Amino acid sequence: MPEYTLKLRRYDPESGQAPYWQEFKVDLAGHHSVLEGILDARARLDGSIGIRCSCRAAICGSCGVRINGQPGLACHTHLDKALKTARDGAIEVEPMGNMPVVKDLIVDMEAVHWKKIQRVTPWLIAKEPVPEREYIVPHEAMVDVTQSMACIQCGACVSDCLSMEVDPLFIGPAALAKAYRFVGDPRDDQQFERLNDLAEDPHGMYDCTHCFECVDACPKGVNPMGQIMRLRRRAGGDHHIDDRNNGHRHEVAFTKNIRRNGILHEPDLLADSYGGKFNPRAIPVLLKSLPVILRALVRGKATPGKALLHTHKAPKDVKRIYSQIEDREERFELNLYVTGYDEEETEKADEPAAASEGEGQPSAPGAEVGR
Numbered sequence: 001m002p003e004y005t006l007k008l009r010r011y012d013p014e015s016g017q018a019p020y021w022q023e024f025k026v027d028l029a030g031h032h033s034v035l036e037g038i039l040d041a042r043a044r045l046d047g048s049i050g051i052r053c054s055c056r057a058a059i060c061g062s063c064g065v066r067i068n069g070q071p072g073l074a075c076h077t078h079l080d081k082a083l084k085t086a087r088d089g090a091i092e093v094e095p096m097g098n099m100p101v102v103k104d105l106i107v108d109m110e111a112v113h114w115k116k117i118q119r120v121t122p123w124l125i126a127k128e129p130v131p132e133r134e135y136i137v138p139h140e141a142m143v144d145v146t147q148s149m150a151c152i153q154c155g156a157c158v159s160d161c162l163s164m165e166v167d168p169l170f171i172g173p174a175a176l177a178k179a180y181r182f183v184g185d186p187r188d189d190q191q192f193e194r195l196n197d198l199a200e201d202p203h204g205m206y207d208c209t210h211c212f213e214c215v216d217a218c219p220k221g222v223n224p225m226g227q228i229m230r231l232r233r234r235a236g237g238d239h240h241i242d243d244r245n246n247g248h249r250h251e252v253a254f255t256k257n258i259r260r261n262g263i264l265h266e267p268d269l270l271a272d273s274y275g276g277k278f279n280p281r282a283i284p285v286l287l288k289s290l291p292v293i294l295r296a297l298v299r300g301k302a303t304p305g306k307a308l309l310h311t312h313k314a315p316k317d318v319k320r321i322y323s324q325i326e327d328r329e330e331r332f333e334l335n336l337y338v339t340g341y342d343e344e345e346t347e348k349a350d351e352p353a354a355a356s357e358g359e360g361q362p363s364a365p366g367a368e369v370g371r
Contacts, residue, residue: 002028002029002030002080003026003027004025004028004030004079004083004091005023005024005025005026005089005090005091006023006024006025006026006034006037006038006041006090006091006093007021007022007023007090007091007092007093008021008022008023008024008038008041008049008093008094008104008105009021009092009093009094009095009104009105010022010049010104011095011101011103011104012048012050012103012104013101013102013103019101022046023090024041024045024046026041026079028040030078030079030080030081031078031079031080032078032079033056033074033075033076033077033079034065034067034075034077034078034079034091034093035051035053035056035063035073035074035075035077036075036079037079037091038051038074038093038105039051039053049104049105050103050104050105050106051063051065051104051106052105052106053074053075055075056075057075058073058075058076058152058219059152060152061073061152061153061154062154064096064154064156064159065093065094065095065096065105066092066093066094066095066096066097066159067082067085067091067092067093068082068085068086068087068091068092069092070085070217071096071156071157071159071160071217072156072219073154073156074093074105076219093105095107096155096156096158096159097159097160097165098159098160098164098165098168099112099113099158099159107155109155112158112164112168112172113155113158113172113175116171116172116174116175117174117175117178119171120171120175120176120178120179120182120194120198121182121190121194122179122181122182123182124185124187124188125182125188125189125190126187126188126189127187127188128189135187137185137186137187138186141184141185141186144184145180145181145184145185147221147222147223147226147227148177148178148180148184148222148227149181150220150221150222151174151177151178151181151220151222151224152219152220154219155174156217156218156219157172157173157174157177157213157214157217157218157222157224158172158173159217160213160214160216160217161173161211161213161214162213163207163208163211167207169203170203170208171198171201171203171204171205171207173208173214173224173225173227173228174224176198176204176205176224176227176228176231177224177227177228179194179198179205179227179231180227180228180230180231182194183230183231183234184230184234191234191239192239192241195231195234195235195239195241196235196239196241196243198231198235199235199243199245199247199248200243200244200245202245204245205228205231205232205235205247206232206245206247206248206250208225208228210225232248232251233331235248236248236251236252237331246273249273249274249275250273253268253269253272253273254269254273256272257269257272258314258318259314259318259319259322260313260314261310261312261313261314262313262314262315262318263312265310265312267306267307267308268310270282270285270286271285
């Protein structure tokens with residue numbers, strides 16, 4: 001039986017000592033999980049090791065940690081797989097980030113995670129009058145929220161969110177993904193109110209910087225950033241919410257900038273977000289940014305010519321793509337979590353002998369949702 005080395009990040013606030021690394025040798029087969037390795041080390045070598053766990057089946061989300069610097073579920077990561085990304089042959093396990101450490105691998109999720117989940121009102125506010133028997137939800141509507149419903153609240157996305165690292169008050173990817181679960185539900189009676197609240201909050205949905213860290217961190221494919229983008233499309237595209245944070249106008253300016261230039265022409269972006277260089281709303285913002293602009297000019301990062309003039313124009317192919325998308329009467333969205341096709345049926349449909357009528361049909365029609 002192979003021997004694996006676990007390098008655990010230890011910390012006990014009651015001891016008064018700084019965090020430190022400690023190695024443990026475990027004699028387990030490679031198909032055993034990192035969690036089993038930690039529990040084995042605790043049972044045989046050091047009973048003081050702190051680790052939170054419950055189901056051991058990647059359902060409860062309790063054992064979220066960082067393994068070799070990447071967030072994951074300890075119960076869902078095999079030792080042999082973890083060893084492939086380990087440095088110096090030792091599998092490093094440390095607590096998740098952006099949350100205070102209680103002890104060793106246990107973090108306090110209350111203030112950073114659970115309070116923000118409560119912040120988005122994570123329950124359905126039923127429309128009135130309530131049906132006497134049941135509310136029949138269209139299949140397409142349930143497919144639309146299936147991806148956000150897959151969240152197990154492990155906190156992995158919160159752990160690696162760069163926006164939360166800079167702004168601890170940011171509502172965060174987990175809570176915003178949960179928010180879309182109810183915003184996208186046709187039974188909810190507060191869609192506009194929810195979206196307006198999240199748009200007007202300075203630490204709300206427009207505080208996300210599209211770093212994709214939450215997408216990579218999520219062990220369940222929830223794609224929190226995708227849910228945040230859906231919230232924005234609903235707020236700006238469906239309800240035309242013009243938020244005080246200038247988030248929606250900034251997004252519109254961004255897309256128009258690229259449509260006009262082919263690539264992002266940054267000198268125009270700030271002014272366009274406030275209506276243009278000569279818009280009264282833009283003048284105070286530009287004046288406030290003048291020291292930054294002057295430093296960029298002095299250091300050669302910008303020139304007056306490039307700042308004032310458009311040195312490039314968008315090619316026809318870029319304009320054609322914009323026209324094709326924006327000229328649609330209805331917005332088209334695809335839930336990437338549910339494709340609507342059974343894998344086996346899709347494989348059969350690709351074979352020449354299985355090209356008969358009826359094969360390869362959607363097993364969950366409505367996965368492609370037109371808005």
